[in-house]
Structures are given as structure tokens and as C-alpha cells.
Amino acid sequence: MKNADLWLIVPAAGIGQRMNAECPKQYLKINNRFILDITLSRLLDNAPFKGCMVPLNPKDHWWPESESARDDRVQTCTGGKERADSVLSALVALEGQAADNDWVLVHDAARPCVHSEDLSRLIETLSEHPVGGLLAAPVADTLKLAEAGSLPVVSETIDRSRLWRALTPQMFRFGALKQALSLCLERGQAITDESSAMEFSGNMPVLVEGRPDNLKITVPSDLALAEFILGRQ
Ligand SMILES: Nc1ccn([C@@H]2O[C@H](COP(=O)(O)OP(=O)(O)OP(=O)(O)O)[C@@H](O)[C@H]2O)c(=O)n1
Numbered sequence: 001m002k003n004a005d006l007w008l009i010v011p012a013a014g015i016g017q018r019m020n021a022e023c024p025k026q027y028l029k030i031n032n033r034f035i036l037d038i039t040l041s042r043l044l045d046n047a048p049f050k051g052c053m054v055p056l057n058p059k060d061h062w063w064p065e066s067e068s069a070r071d072d073r074v075q076t077c078t079g080g081k082e083r084a085d086s087v088l089s090a091l092v093a094l095e096g097q098a099a100d101n102d103w104v105l106v107h108d109a110a111r112p113c114v115h116s117e118d119l120s121r122l123i124e125t126l127s128e129h130p131v132g133g134l135l136a137a138p139v140a141d142t143l144k145l146a147e148a149g150s151l152p153v154v155s156e157t158i159d160r161s162r163l164w165r166a167l168t169p170q171m172f173r174f175g176a177l178k179q180a181l182s183l184c185l186e187r188g189q190a191i192t193d194e195s196s197a198m199e200f201s202g203n204m205p206v207l208v209e210g211r212p213d214n215l216k217i218t219v220p221s222d223l224a225l226a227e228f229i230l231g232r233q
């Protein structure tokens, strides 16, 4: 990695509404460890990050009980209303530490199954690229577009040959990502990942094929699946 350091942002300020659990999903446990701790260790232990920033919910009272709270590689800041606000808060918190040309990898706290091989491939593929990109998985199912209305009925079948599912980490230059996210938020452009912000600013991020088992824990049935995946890796 010539002249550019690697930084990690793990947005963890969500409330896990779709999980409908007794705590935010990043604090549910697999093998008696917080999902957030599993995610952070699988990243920090497998790439030479200069530092890590974790945006937390202002109402988060679980963090002090985490393994990561005692890890001096990890800093925290206050997250925002949406995921994009949390990521921008983390970028602002890294001002003065990260240089504009440094790489920032943003990874969902809710994706503990990320594989070290995917992390290495992402970094190696993009380390000299001018823009950056993201881990993604080609769509393997036939996709249907639903008619608008309460009863979902098929409007059409979508050609899936050029469709990919965006995963994380997503890897972009610190200065460019901060500028792109700020522009989206200023313009009220709703985005759900960092690539969308870079695209809104006119870039074409690289799709780096990743494992489809890099699951985002979102709904209750995902927890057992994540446990099974982690047990097999
Ligand atoms: N304001 C927010 C919203 C989400 N996230 C983080 O972004 C990741 C992906 O978001 P998602 O899966 O949507 O998590 P939640 O927003 O917690 O889930 P829900 O939409 O079901 O509430 C999660 O690690 C979540 O903690 C965040 O840091 N700040």
C-alpha cells in the first residue's frame, strides 16, 4: 500500500428495528460474543488498519461491556439519524488523523461473517485505483418487479445478468468520500451505502466479487444463519 494508510469505519449506531430484539442487533451474541466485537476483530486482525472509528447511538449503553471498548485501536463517536449520517460523523471525527488520499473501508457492524480472503482481495484489487469500490455478489435468483399496490403481483421479470448485491466493506479515499457524503446530505439525496454517494458525485466504483455468505444480520432468521456460517469458517 504505497503512501496511503487504511482506516476502518464500522457504523454501529442503528437500533435494529427489523430484528425486533431486546437490544440493538449489533449487541446480540453469537458464541457468547457481541456481534459488534466479532465484526471488529475479523477486520482489525486481518488488515493493517491505522485506526478504526465506530459511530455509536447516543442511547447506546452496551458499548462499555464490549471487548472492543478495551481495544486501543478503536475510537468511537456519536452516530446520526441514518447510516449515512453516522458514516459522515465518523469521517469528520477522523479529520486531523486521516489524509485525503488515505483509504477508508466502511463495513456494517451487522455483517460479522466477512471473510479475511474477501477483505484482502478488496484491498489488493483497489489499492492503486483512483476511485475505489465495494465487495458485491452477483444476483443468483430470478428477480421480479412488483406492481405498485397492496397485493404484490409481478409486473415484470428483471434481467439479472448485470445485477449485483452490494456488500461491505466499501473502500474509498477519505477526502473524496467525505465530500461525496456531504454533498448527498446537503442535497437531501437519500442513500443506503457509500458507493451511492460516490456514484452521485459522478464516479463508477469497482465491483469486487465477494462471498455471498457475507450476511447482513437484518431479520430474526438471520441470527441462526450467521451462527451457522461462522461455525463453518
Ligand atoms: N443511523 C444509523 C443506522 C444504521 N447504522 C448502522 O448501519 C449498519 C447497517 O444498517 P441496518 O442493517 O439498517 O441496521 P439498523 O438501522 O440497526 O436496522 P433497522 O433498519 O432494522 O433499524 C448497521 O451496522 C447499523 O448499526 C448506523 O450506524 N447508524
Ligand SMILES: C[C@](O)(CO)[C@H](O)COP(=O)(O)O
Binding pocket: 083, 108, 165, 166, 167, 168, 192, 193, 194, 216
Ligand atoms: C450498506 C449495505 O449493507 C449494502 O448492501 C446496505 O445498503 C445497508 O442497508 P440498511 O438498510 O442500512 O441495512
